[in-house]
Amino acid sequence: MGFRDQALSDKGLWLCTTCSTCVNRCPRDVNPMGILISLRSLLVENGQVPTTLRDALEGVYKYGNPWGIDRSKRSDWSKELKVKHVSQDKKVDLLYFVGCASSYDPRAQEVSRSLVTNLNALGIDFSILGNNENCCGNEIYSIGEKGLFDILVEDNLTLFDQYSINKIVTTSPHCFNAFKNRYGRNDLVVQHYTQYLADLIDRGTVKFSKKLQKVVTFQDPCYLGKHNNIYDEPRKIIENIPGVRFSELPMSKGRSVCCEGGGGRMWVDIPGERAAENRVRDAVRMGAEILAVACPFCLLTFEDAVKTTGNEGLVQVMDINELVTMAGVVHS
Amino acid sequence: MVKAGLTIGGGIAGIQSALDLADQGYKVYLVEKNPSIGGKMAQLDKTFPTLDCAACIMTPKMVDAGRHPNIRLLAYSEVQDVEKDGGIFKVEILRKPRYVDETKCTGCGVCAQHCPIEVRNEFDEGLGVRKAIYVPFPQAVPLIYTIDKDSCIDCALCEKMCQANAIDRQQRPEQVGVEVGAIIVSTGFELFDTLKKEEYSYGMSPNVITGLALERLLSASGPTGGRIVRPSDGKIPLKVAFVQCVGSRDEKSGNLYCSRVCCMYATKEAILLKEHVSDIDVTIFYMDIRAYGKGFEEFYQRAKQEFGVKYIRGRVAEIIEDPKTRNLSLIAENTETGEIIEHQADMVVLSAGLVSSTNDNLKKTLPIPIGDDRFFASSNPKSDPVKTVLEGVFIAGGAEGPKDIPDAVVQASAASMKASIFMRE
Numbered sequence: 001m002g003f004r005d006q007a008l009s010d011k012g013l014w015l016c017t018t019c020s021t022c023v024n025r026c027p028r029d030v031n032p033m034g035i036l037i038s039l040r041s042l043l044v045e046n047g048q049v050p051t052t053l054r055d056a057l058e059g060v061y062k063y064g065n066p067w068g069i070d071r072s073k074r075s076d077w078s079k080e081l082k083v084k085h086v087s088q089d090k091k092v093d094l095l096y097f098v099g100c101a102s103s104y105d106p107r108a109q110e111v112s113r114s115l116v117t118n119l120n121a122l123g124i125d126f127s128i129l130g131n132n133e134n135c136c137g138n139e140i141y142s143i144g145e146k147g148l149f150d151i152l153v154e155d156n157l158t159l160f161d162q163y164s165i166n167k168i169v170t171t172s173p174h175c176f177n178a179f180k181n182r183y184g185r186n187d188l189v190v191q192h193y194t195q196y197l198a199d200l201i202d203r204g205t206v207k208f209s210k211k212l213q214k215v216v217t218f219q220d221p222c223y224l225g226k227h228n229n230i231y232d233e234p235r236k237i238i239e240n241i242p243g244v245r246f247s248e249l250p251m252s253k254g255r256s257v258c259c260e261g262g263g264g265r266m267w268v269d270i271p272g273e274r275a276a277e278n279r280v281r282d283a284v285r286m287g288a289e290i291l292a293v294a295c296p297f298c299l300l301t302f303e304d305a306v307k308t309t310g311n312e313g314l315v316q317v318m319d320i321n322e323l324v325t326m327a328g329v330v331h332s
Numbered sequence: 333m334v335k336a337g338l339t340i341g342g343g344i345a346g347i348q349s350a351l352d353l354a355d356q357g358y359k360v361y362l363v364e365k366n367p368s369i370g371g372k373m374a375q376l377d378k379t380f381p382t383l384d385c386a387a388c389i390m391t392p393k394m395v396d397a398g399r400h401p402n403i404r405l406l407a408y409s410e411v412q413d414v415e416k417d418g419g420i421f422k423v424e425i426l427r428k429p430r431y432v433d434e435t436k437c438t439g440c441g442v443c444a445q446h447c448p449i450e451v452r453n454e455f456d457e458g459l460g461v462r463k464a465i466y467v468p469f470p471q472a473v474p475l476i477y478t479i480d481k482d483s484c485i486d487c488a489l490c491e492k493m494c495q496a497n498a499i500d501r502q503q504r505p506e507q508v509g510v511e512v513g514a515i516i517v518s519t520g521f522e523l524f525d526t527l528k529k530e531e532y533s534y535g536m537s538p539n540v541i542t543g544l545a546l547e548r549l550l551s552a553s554g555p556t557g558g559r560i561v562r563p564s565d566g567k568i569p570l571k572v573a574f575v576q577c578v579g580s581r582d583e584k585s586g587n588l589y590c591s592r593v594c595c596m597y598a599t600k601e602a603i604l605l606k607e608h609v610s611d612i613d614v615t616i617f618y619m620d621i622r623a624y625g626k627g628f629e630e631f632y633q634r635a636k637q638e639f640g641v642k643y644i645r646g647r648v649a650e651i652i653e654d655p656k657t658r659n660l661s662l663i664a665e666n667t668e669t670g671e672i673i674e675h676q677a678d679m680v681v682l683s684a685g686l687v688s689s690t691n692d693n694l695k696k697t698l699p700i701p702i703g704d705d706r707f708f709a710s711s712n713p714k715s716d717p718v719k720t721v722l723e724g725v726f727i728a729g730g731a732e733g734p735k736d737i738p739d740a741v742v743q744a745s746a747a748s749m750k751a752s753i754f755m756r757e
Contacts, residue, residue: 024584025531026583027647
């Protein structure tokens, strides 16, 4: 339409977190987020990508993760835990797809370990892909690197198809979204771990042996809530933990404010006011002792925000998995 | 052919069609599900574009319908079943128990004075209260009290106080069977459920109200006696913003249509606010102003030029409440300047669209085709706009689609004429 250069020179293009609020609210179903991702694709084709993002893309291309850490270290987080490699069984009832952040980031690794502890405590038979696991590509798609995304889809589907996998469960809503909505394969049965645990609670097979006398609030991850309309399951888990007093943040569910870790923003620093800082202040103001999250990006951005707003010791950022572990989950 | 008609729904369209049919000598059964006829129009303060008092038009018509020798008014009743036998419709009507004897109640209101229970008044859109024994509004037709059994605590004070011995707490539902030759469906519309637009904070922020609630605030017979106050603290708002197209022209709500009345009712309410509160600032956020009817464009121009109502072209993206002051901040793009604005307001009015009413039982009993907009469809919108594919069944008013009062009245008169011709054949 003649605005190509003007559109592509807009610095705002890298601001978007792909939180999907625009898509959900557009009265004409225009999908502004999709348009923005396409504009990013044009920039990627021209090589006009912020350096930090370029490094992340290169890391994924070479090492299967945006941090560019060697593949041989991918499953180091699980060394002291009871986990099976996917190749050990003929039929895999449940594949736990860990994801890059939860594999490599020291803080997020604690959540993966917590999830494994919970699954074991519940007597669930599951496997992981170990060092064969690869980036899911959700952020790569959102950054606009569709060529690399297609490679990841092909590699991952080939990998999955080597095994007879019944169901995949993910730590990250981003991986969940990629498999569910961006892989074009309807036969992949995939759940976010909050859905999986909420199902177990519904079936009455979950018991908590300890009380958690805490005021807890919850940040809806964009790729779980606004992208996939999953709002009740995380709340169900939190509210089932004995002793917990749950209260909602001022803006929640469909109105939730993004932590600004999505859409490649994990690797693009933009100076100025941070949404995560306001969110942390809201949580402190309402007297929450725990700001629960269900996404590794929320975990990392909020922990940063707790420090930068000087609220250490007042509010603690914890993944729902960690709450479940603390409450002494057992099979009933 | 039976020389009798049935009108389902006693709003302005139902009343008009019943009156017109009755005036032609037909017997008419006018069925209304609520305790009183009057419908949505009875809730309005003034009408656009003339600013005539709605009650002054509505009340005489309601009274006429209530005492017309040819009209049998069956209020607080619902059509349960319709069967066609040759050229005759056999209609089963459920008379819901009022727990008050209609033949004895004089409408004096002593019962309500003594009733200890107060609940939110639906007629005032939740802004005021009524008792558990009540009439929806003072001009109700019929002027007979009704006990709301869900709220009643069975203290029997009303029974003790009633001089006419009209209270009958053991009253049972009653089935009435009537035979008619034609049916006019005028079941009206409902307001779009504004809770569905969570970004507008309705239900979370007390100072976000609907246009219909504002009508009640504006009305001299409303819960505040016509004083404009905001719900959170009873203070007079000095900055009011309207949000247009809430649930209209919106793919996300599944309502692709324009509700046709919101531009004008917002303009009317804006003018009335200006008349009620001096120095009030009123801003209307709109997509397009649709001032298509007779006198509408002039009305819109008057609002801008004479009353200083501000119009900003832009759909509001989000309304955020300040938890301390309960003031509201509206985020929108002014699409005429490309500017993103954050507009401050003390109170926000959502111009909720009109949606088809959800009487599923009636839709089953009278299987008139439903359009994509979920309203009843006429057999031919051009040449037969009030006829349906069911022989002898006609439609009028909001049941057929969103429309204003003049259009509803025109359609009602047309439907009664078509029904009359049908019964003459």
